[in-house]
Amino acid sequence: MRANSVAGVVKAMGGVARTSELIAASVPAGALAVAVRSGELLRPRQGVYALPETPARLIESLSHRGVLACVSAARDYGLWTLDDGADEPVHTWISPDHHPTRMAIDPDTGAPGCCEIHRGGVIDAPGLRRVSVIDCLRQILACRGPEAFFAALESAMRQRVIDLNSVGRLRAALSLPHRWLVDFARWDADSGLESILRLRLHRVGLVLASQVHIPGVGDVDFVIQDCLILEADGATHEGDSRHKDRVRDAVAMALGFVTLRFDSAMILHDWELVESAVLAAVARDLHRSAAGRSW
Ligand SMILES: [Zn+2]
Numbered sequence: 001m002r003a004n005s006v007a008g009v010v011k012a013m014g015g016v017a018r019t020s021e022l023i024a025a026s027v028p029a030g031a032l033a034v035a036v037r038s039g040e041l042l043r044p045r046q047g048v049y050a051l052p053e054t055p056a057r058l059i060e061s062l063s064h065r066g067v068l069a070c071v072s073a074a075r076d077y078g079l080w081t082l083d084d085g086a087d088e089p090v091h092t093w094i095s096p097d098h099h100p101t102r103m104a105i106d107p108d109t110g111a112p113g114c115c116e117i118h119r120g121g122v123i124d125a126p127g128l129r130r131v132s133v134i135d136c137l138r139q140i141l142a143c144r145g146p147e148a149f150f151a152a153l154e155s156a157m158r159q160r161v162i163d164l165n166s167v168g169r170l171r172a173a174l175s176l177p178h179r180w181l182v183d184f185a186r187w188d189a190d191s192g193l194e195s196i197l198r199l200r201l202h203r204v205g206l207v208l209a210s211q212v213h214i215p216g217v218g219d220v221d222f223v224i225q226d227c228l229i230l231e232a233d234g235a236t237h238e239g240d241s242r243h244k245d246r247v248r249d250a251v252a253m254a255l256g257f258v259t260l261r262f263d264s265a266m267i268l269h270d271w272e273l274v275e276s277a278v279l280a281a282v283a284r285d286l287h288r289s290a291a292g293r294s295w
């Protein structure tokens, strides 16, 4: 078997494979060694092979006898995280039952090292590249706190990376004070910004109706009570859509609604301003309309 076809088998297995899986797929052990020598494959640790284009972060985790964990696993699942993680070490889970390889290089996990090491128990057996989505979310809650957890959970629900049964298992695995976050999560949150906005305003006692269709205006992110529209604008609200947004706001105003529009920089980095704007609008009764919810 030629080395490039060995790489083809690894690619078909998702880009990372165990020796045992490759042998079971009729790859001769000798061909693996040849593929590594020729650069067709990487061997991040004994018994594991990966394509050369495998992200460096995953190779790093694998080299510890670990898997991607926490926010690094979330990014690998395509979930929304508060930042892109480019500047931080990869979060790696290493089984508490394993002696972690490479820890001799970096024995003090409290020191700034190559990885943020997670060693807690997991509920599901991890895959070769990452922990299960339930464990990923549990780790985010412990490592990054409730908001990052909630945004990642709603992202997983929206993309159906997690199913209803697993949401129930996740809820049962959380400590009591955190279970309400799962109950509060929705399947239709459009972005992590929406998740953060809704969670934070809930904490100051405001109830937001989500994904509301208003005839003549379209679907808006949130409405508070009768007529106060809140929009959380991600990166897609540039260029042409800026104009469309302005038109929407004007149409909404003509119909008796008021729109408050916030972008990601405001929601993530200037929350006090966002909150005071919303609370001031509510204090002035801009969320109430004599016509009520007439749409
Ligand atoms: Zn972490």
Ligand SMILES: [Zn+2]
Binding pocket: 060, 061, 064, 092, 113, 114, 115
């Ligand atoms: Zn590391």
